[in-house]
Amino acid sequence: MRNFDQPGKSVALGTNGMAATSSPLATLAAIDVLRAGGNAVDAAITASAVLCLTEPHMTGIGGDCFALIGKPNGAVLGLNGSGRSAAKADADWLKASGLTEIAPQSVHAVTVPGAIDAWDQLLKQEGTMTLGEALKPAIKLAEQGVPTTPRVARDWPESEAMLAADEGGSRHYLKNGRSPREGEVMAYPALAKTLKTIAKQGRVGFYEGEIADEIVKHLAARGGLLTAEDFAATEATWVKPIATRFADHDIFEIPPNGQGLTVLITLNILKHFGLRRFEPESPERRHLEIEALKLAWILRNRHIADPDFADVPVGELLSEETSQRLASFIDTNRATDANISLPGSDTVYLSVVDKHRLSISFINSIYYDFGSGIITPKSGITLQNRGKGFVTQIGHPNCIAPSKRPLHTLIPAMARKDGKIDMSFGVMGGDFQPMGQVNVVVNRYIYGMDPQAALDFPRLFPQGETVLTESTVPASVLAGLKAKGHRIMPANEPLGGGQAIAIDHARGLLSGGSDHRKDGFALGY
Numbered sequence: 001m002r003n004f005d006q007p008g009k010s011v012a013l014g015t016n017g018m019a020a021t022s023s024p025l026a027t028l029a030a031i032d033v034l035r036a037g038g039n040a041v042d043a044a045i046t047a048s049a050v051l052c053l054t055e056p057h058m059t060g061i062g063g064d065c066f067a068l069i070g071k072p073n074g075a076v077l078g079l080n081g082s083g084r085s086a087a088k089a090d091a092d093w094l095k096a097s098g099l100t101e102i103a104p105q106s107v108h109a110v111t112v113p114g115a116i117d118a119w120d121q122l123l124k125q126e127g128t129m130t131l132g133e134a135l136k137p138a139i140k141l142a143e144q145g146v147p148t149t150p151r152v153a154r155d156w157p158e159s160e161a162m163l164a165a166d167e168g169g170s171r172h173y174l175k176n177g178r179s180p181r182e183g184e185v186m187a188y189p190a191l192a193k194t195l196k197t198i199a200k201q202g203r204v205g206f207y208e209g210e211i212a213d214e215i216v217k218h219l220a221a222r223g224g225l226l227t228a229e230d231f232a233a234t235e236a237t238w239v240k241p242i243a244t245r246f247a248d249h250d251i252f253e254i255p256p257n258g259q260g261l262t263v264l265i266t267l268n269i270l271k272h273f274g275l276r277r278f279e280p281e282s283p284e285r286r287h288l289e290i291e292a293l294k295l296a297w298i299l300r301n302r303h304i305a306d307p308d309f310a311d312v313p314v315g316e317l318l319s320e321e322t323s324q325r326l327a328s329f330i331d332t333n334r335a336t337d338a339n340i341s342l343p344g345s346d347t348v349y350l351s352v353v354d355k356h357r358l359s360i361s362f363i364n365s366i367y368y369d370f371g372s373g374i375i376t377p378k379s380g381i382t383l384q385n386r387g388k389g390f391v392t393q394i395g396h397p398n399c400i401a402p403s404k405r406p407l408h409t410l411i412p413a414m415a416r417k418d419g420k421i422d423m424s425f426g427v428m429g430g431d432f433q434p435m436g437q438v439n440v441v442v443n444r445y446i447y448g449m450d451p452q453a454a455l456d457f458p459r460l461f462p463q464g465e466t467v468l469t470e471s472t473v474p475a476s477v478l479a480g481l482k483a484k485g486h487r488i489m490p491a492n493e494p495l496g497g498g499q500a501i502a503i504d505h506a507r508g509l510l511s512g513g514s515d516h517r518k519d520g521f522a523l524g525y
Helices: 024-035 040-054 091-097 115-126 131-144 150-164 167-172 189-201 210-220 228-232 260-273 283-303 320-328 430-445 451-456 475-483
Strands: 012-014 018-021 064-070 076-081 237-239 242-246 249-253 346-353 359-367 413-417 420-428 460-463 466-469 488-490 497-504 509-514 521-524
Touching (some): 012 521, 018 040, 018 509, 024 040, 024 131, 024 346, 040 115, 040 131, 040 189, 040 346, 064 420, 115 131, 167 189, 249 260, 260 283, 260 320, 346 420, 346 497, 359 420, 413 430, 430 497, 451 509
Parallel strands (some): 466 488
Antiparallel strands (some): 064 076, 076 237, 413 420, 420 497
C-alpha cells in the first residue's frame, strides 16, 4: 500500500474494463468505446488516434505501431506494424551516397508509415468496429481542438526551431510561430481532413491516392527514394511472440526487428542472482540490472535486424547456456567499462483490457520529437524517422537495404501465469524501453508492487559511459553505485513513461497504473 502522506497516484481498480494511456482524453475515449460495447482492440485504436492529437510530438499516422493481443484463453498474438525502406535503397545507392550514418532529420530516415495498415488489420481480425468508426473521436477533436497538457507543453519547445524551418511544421504545429503554452488549444484541420479520407476509404485512402501522392512528391523534392509502389506494398505482419520464463511468469515480446529480445536476455541473466535477497531500492539490485542490460545491449546491436534479411538466432540468445555464460561475466562488486551510446526518442504506449478479458498491449510512435521534422504541408502528416535505426555498414545485419525494416525500439509486452494473461504493460522512451520493462517486471513479480507503484519507482539508465539517474533515486543507492565504479549523472528529464494493467482472475478485478512522468491516467469501471 502506498504512503498516503506522500504525493502520488493510487492504483486504478475496475471489474468490467480498464484503459491506461498517457493522455486523459485518450483514456476517456477508450473507456467510452468499452462502455458502448466495443472491445479492447476497438478501444486501443480509438485511443491511439486521439493520442496523435494530444501528443503530436510523440506519435502520429506517419509512424509505426506494434501490438500484443492476449486472448481470454491465454493465447498471445503479435502484430508488427513497422514500415520499410525504399525499394531503391540498394547497395549501389548506399555506396554512391557516401552516407556514414542516417541522420535523424535526413530524408533517408523516413520509412513508409506502418501504423494505418496495422490499425486496419487489428480491427479486422480482432476488433468489432471499422477503421472509420474508430477514427470518429479523433476527427472531432482535430476539428474542435485539444488543450495542451503540462508535459506536452514542457516538451514541445525543444522542437520549435525544427518546426519553424519546415513548411508543414510551421503551418500545422506552431501557434503564431511558437510552440503552444500549457492550456492553449490546438486544432488540426488538415489532419482532420486526412483522417476523414482514411475513415471513408479505409487503409487504401492512406497508402494510395492523394495522401500517398503528396508524401512521395514531398520527399522526392528533398532527394527521397520512396515511391508510390513502396506505399501500396505496405502490409503489417502477424508474428509469433517470443518469450522467456521469469519468476513463474511467461514474459512475451514481439520478435525482431523489435528490440524486445533485449528485455528477455536481461531477465534471463537476472535469474541467476536471486534478486529477492536484496531490497527493492538497493545498490545491489540496481547494479545487477545495469550490468545485465549492458550485456544484453551488446547482443542487441550485434544481432537484431529484419528477419527477412538476416538470421537472428533468437533460440540461441535465449538459451540457458547463453544466460549462464553472460551472468558469469558480471562482477557483483564492480561495474564493467562499457560505452553504450543511445539516441533519445518519443513514443506513446497504451493498454486496454475489456470485460471478456481480451487484452491489448499497444505502442505507436514517430521515433524522435516530431519524427523526421518533415511534415506534409497539405495533409498535415508528421513523417517518422525510423530509418535512423539502420546502420550504413555494408554486411551488417541491420544495414539499410531495399524494402527492409530497421532495428526498432518499440516493444509492447505481456505477462502470463498459469495459462492466463496476468498483465499487459509497456514503457515508452526509445532505447530506455528495455530497462523500463525490466524495472516493471522485477518490481511486480519479485517485489510484489501493484502496477502503479511498479511504474512510479525511481529510474536509472546506463547511457554512454554514465548511468543517468532520476532525482528520486536515494542518495544511499547512488553512493553504493559509485562505490562499485558507476559514473552517475543526473538525467535532464524523466526517464520514459508507461502503462500497465494487471488481471486478477480469481477476484474478477483489474488493477492499472499510468506513469506519473506523463499527463495521463488509468481508469477502470
